[in-house]
Amino acid sequence: MGHYLSRRHFLKGTAVALGALAASSLPFPHPVFAAPENPLVVYFSWSGNTRGIARLLQQKIGGELVELELMTPYSRDYNTCLEQAKQDQQKGARPELKTRIADMTRYDVIFLGYPNWWGTIPMPVASFLEQYDFSGKTIVPFVSSGGSGLGRSVDDITRLCPSASIAEGLSVRSSGGSSLSGDMDAWLKKIDMAR
Numbered sequence: 539m540g541h542y543l544s545r546r547h548f549l550k551g552t553a554v555a556l557g558a559l560a561a562s563s564l565p566f567p568h569p570v571f572a573a574p575e576n577p578l579v580v581y582f583s584w585s586g587n588t589r590g591i592a593r594l595l596q597q598k599i600g601g602e603l604v605e606l607e608l609m610t611p612y613s614r615d616y617n618t619c620l621e622q623a624k625q626d627q628q629k630g631a632r633p634e635l636k637t638r639i640a641d642m643t644r645y646d647v648i649f650l651g652y653p654n655w656w657g658t659i660p661m662p663v664a665s666f667l668e669q670y671d672f673s674g675k676t677i678v679p680f681v682s683s684g685g686s687g688l689g690r691s692v693d694d695i696t697r698l699c700p701s702a703s704i705a706e707g708l709s710v711r712s713s714g715g716s717s718l719s720g721d722m723d724a725w726l727k728k729i730d731m732a733r
Contacts, residue, residue: 574647577601581651587682587713592651609634626661642670654683658691672702679707
């Protein structure tokens with residue numbers, strides 16, 4: 539009988555503890571990030587959509603703004619560029635970047651912007667991710683697309699940077715339109731990166 543009572547009290551105590559946890563306002567599970575002190579906003583843009591998104595983001599969070607530029611740029615003709623990008627993905631190409639980050643150790647949080655090309659990151663972004671050590675850093679993706687969102691890009695970033703933390707990304711349709719600023723504010727607040 540004594541054993542039964544102690545077990546009953548144990549189960550009652552466990553139920554109370556679980557109830558308190560469920561009633562708490564703590565999101566669970568939820569990764570906790572802090573608003574970055576010195577973020578890097580780095581992006582690749584072909585049409586200009588991602589550039590505009592990156593500039594607005596940098597205005598909101600501060601930090602340095604860097605565009606990834608290629609030694610040999612893609613064609614300015616849309617269809618030609620599309621074919622070049624497809625071939626690069628099929629070959630797993632790593633186009634040479636003109637852009638260099640002098641001291642990546644200065645940044646703990648890297649906001650990474652790119653268009654969704656063929657369902658994932660453009661290969662110049664892969665070149666960038668393979669050139670630096672992102673161990674212990676947080677990468678925050680943001681993408682412009684025609685409606686396909688982040689695609690498999692987050693999985694590919696995770697594969698290329700297995701020692702980094704990857705925050706929830708922002709998907710923007712084309713240039714984002716008039717709702718972009720509000721959508722961005724809501725996203726930054728959701729991932730605990732708002733200033």
